Amino acid sequence: MVGAPSLLLRSGALLGLSVLGLTLNGQEQATEQLIEDVIAQDAEEGGEFTFNDAFSLLEGYERRPLDLNAATAEELNATYLLSPLQTDRLLAYREMLGGFISIYELQAVPGLDLETIRRMLPFVAVGKGLDDVTVPLATLLTRGQRELYVRGGRRLERARGYALPDPSYLGSPDRLYLKFRQRYGNQLSLGIVAEKDPGEVFFGRADVRRGFDYYGLHFFVRNLNRRVRALALGDFSVSFGQGLILYTGFGFGKSSYTTTVARSSPTLQPYASVNEFSFVRGAGLTLALGKRWETSVFAGRQRRTGNLAADSLSVSSLSLSGYHRTLNELADRRLVGQTTYGGQLKYRPHNRITLGLNFVGEHLNTTLLPRNQPYNRFYFRGTDLGNVSVDYAYRLRNFSFFGEVAGAAFCCGTEGNSQNRGLAMLHGVNVGLDPKADLALVYRRYAPGYRALNARPFGETAGGRNETGLYLGLELRPALRWRINGYVDLWRHPWLRYTIDAPSSGQEYRFRITYTVKRKLDAYAELRSETKGYGIDGGEALKLDPVVNRTRFQARLHAGYRITSALEWRSRFDVGYTEDEWKGRQRGFMFFQDLHYRPLGPFGCSARVAVFSTxxxxxxxxxxxxxxxxxxxxxxxxxxxxxxxxxLRYKGIRNLTLETRIARTQNTDGSTLGSGLEATDRTHRTEIAGQVVWRW
Known part of the structure; x- marks a missing residue:
């Protein structure tokens, strides 16, 4: 029986329906805007970032909402609409009151601010989602939504790799993309994707394989019946625990989402991206073994691009570029056969506790033999590698604990089974200090001798090795329109790293304060600083290059203002510097102005002008x-x-979306753009692209 305090809590939320209802009139929380908010933070530590297919799930929920009374923690976390703490609070509220009776009741969930609720509303419902496990397979296959994407683009300026009469690149500078996908909520996904990168052959040469360079095919069913929780055929992603032995789904790194640090992707997910690695090609299955037990198994094999070693009998590394433009790159294509297999056993003794036992095995049909260098002394060398781990998640009132411990199951390498020595571990906790304050604390320790080919845990560097660190993140919501985020991260690398010929350490902090006026203004100020070891090229005279501390500082002011219901203006000013004892202090700035026109009619556009000097x-x-x-x-x-x-985007034709884009970079100091085979003799670079999207 629901107690009086609970009834008062629910009644108060429903009485507030009219307040939140006012914000729903003209609700234009588009999937695209949410994607921008998320990926812009995730990509700043890397280079170019392309759209992560995981976010396409939101578009499915926009048409067939996720049922709040049936959604699991994995399903809620996979939307990236909520932090882990907010997910925990929503589930605790649902357990206490026996389910939601209205989406407006979200206002009563502790820790869910109005801005988060507004983001959720287009994608959730109460009792109307497609989470019924009895939906027959025939219905899944014949109903739902189908999408066809046809995209093409190119750079107008000719790069050195295309220079006649003897170009190094064998193909044209066109980038071509084709994708078909059929979905039914989050229960069914099937499709095919194909891509040709610039410089790769498409047709016209009899001595080179023609057609698209990359093809992907997938078939994925979730909740086929009460026993089969997920079935994956073709391409799919696999994510275990906190990523210490295998993680190919999406996971936040250090970002302004300062308390969202735990890995939370579902074990199996469909894969429909064009990234030519970070997925499994084969078959996967998740089965329910009663109410408390669940198991997942998978196996897959794919041909990987490898860099052939001097002995022609081994490879020095597995390529991650995905490019096959030159004769040398084509010679390395599909050189290594990689078989990946594994399984997971999950146990939920209580709805607040999850325990997992995970295993992953890798087999290469060609020996992986990195060149002997001091920094890669602990890298894997051989053909077979196995890892095992235990992960956990435990929710207790305002605390949410998570973690994983991993080690070697076996290793058949050039140095024998003793090669893979060392453990990796990560332990963290999210704490709800009160409804207006959240905290995240993460400790990680990845031994230099720990090896896992597809590990992607939280940390400063990729790969889950050679790092010990402590992260503290905080989010404060002191008033209705204000949000304060900050983190401090300290870490140490006990062994050498690439270009860094000594053990090193680092520290990073980030502080952001955000002010939001609903549907009108979004502004923030941010400070960010990072200090870590940096290797200086000492020339051939030195066997080991000197290492100095380099500090990178950046300050940002950003404002987005909605002039009308259809027109939004955004402005950003970045200023920063990099400083070390070798090069001194180097300063720079960037300033841009954006206009985004998104009316109710068929035509929309976005434009930017930016100036930068570094x-x-x-x-x-x-x-x-x-x-x-x-x-x-x-x-x-x-x-x-x-x-x-x-x-430019046009949606005036039924079921069709037509898009075109042009972008241009102009150097003002007379320097030319690009390097190596991508170099041009021009001070400008122009990119054009177009796309047709058909949905039916």
Missing amino acids: PGYDVRFYEYENGLTYNARVLPYYGNGLRSFLL
Whole structure:
């Protein structure tokens, strides 16, 4: 029986329906805007970022909402609408009152602010989602939504790799993309994707394989019946625990989402992206073994690009570029057969506790033999590698604990089974200090001798090895329109790293204060600083290059103002510097102005003009750029120049969306763009692209 305090809590939320209802009139919380908010933060530590297919799930929920009374923690976390703590609080509220009776009742969930609720509303419902496990397979296959994407683009300036009469690149500079996908809520996904990168052969040469360079095919069913929780055929992603032995789903790194640090992707997910690694190609299955037990098994094999070693009998590394443009790159294509297999056993003794036992095995049909260098002393060398781990998640009142411990199951390498020594562990906790304050604490320790080919845990560096660190994140909501986020991260690398010929350490902090007026203004100020070891090229005379501490500082002011219901203006100013004892202090800035026109009618557009001035790549600013649907990117701005783009979108034809985009970079200091085979003799670079999307 629901107690009086609970009834008062629910009644108060429903009485507030009219307050929140006012914000729903003209609700234009588009999937695209939410994607921008998320990926712009995730990509700043890397180079170019392409759209992560995981976010396409939101578009399915926009048409067939997720049922709040049936959704699991994994399903809620996979939307990236909620932090882990908010998910825990929502589930605890649902357990206490026996389910939601209205979506407006979300206002009563502790820790759910109005801005978060507004983001959720287009994608959730009460009792109307498609989470019924009895939906027959025939219905899944014959109903739902189908999508066809046809995209093409190219760079107008000719790069050195295309120079006649003897070009190094065998193909044209066109980038081509084709995707068909059919979905039914989150229960069914099937499709095919194909891509050709610039410089790759498509047709016209009899001596080279023609057609698209990459093809992907997938069939995925969730909740087929009460026993089969997930079935994956073709391409799919696999994510275990906190990513210490295998994680190919999406996971937040250090970002302004300062308390969202736990890995939370479902074990199996469909994969429909064009990233040519970070997925499994084969079959996967998740079965329910009663109410408390669940098991997942998978196996897959794919041909990987490898860099052939001098002995022609082994490879020095597995390539991650995905490019096959030159004769050398084609010779390395599909050189290594990689078989990946494994399984997971989950136990939920209580709805607040989850325990997992995970195993992953890897087999390469060609020996992986990195060149002997001091920094890669502990890298895997051999053909077979196995890892095992235990992970946990435990929710207790305002505390949410999570973690994983991993080690070697076996290793058949050039140095024998003793090669894979060392453990990896991560332990964290999210704490709800009160409804207006959340905290996250993460400790990780990845031994230099720990090896896992597809590990992707939280940390400063990729791969889950050679790092010990402590992260503290905080989020405060002191008033209705204000939000304060900050984190501090300290870490140490006990062994050498690539280009860093000594053990090193680092520290990073980030502070952001955000002010939001609903549907009118979104502004924030941010400070960010990072200090870590940096290797200096000492020339051939030195066997080990010296290592100095380099500090990278950045300050940002950003404002987005909705002039009318259809027109939004955004402005951003970045200023920063990089400093070390070798090069001294190098300063730079970036300033852009955006206009976004999104009326109720069929036509929409986005435009930007940016100016930037930095000494070079050492001082760079990562900026989100609106792109064609599912093709937005975050790019580094550096050097001296101007950057602009114009995106046009038309939806006036039934079921069709037509898009075109042009972008241009102009260096103002006379320097040419690109390097190596991508170099041009021009001070400008122009990119054009177009796309047709058909939904039915």
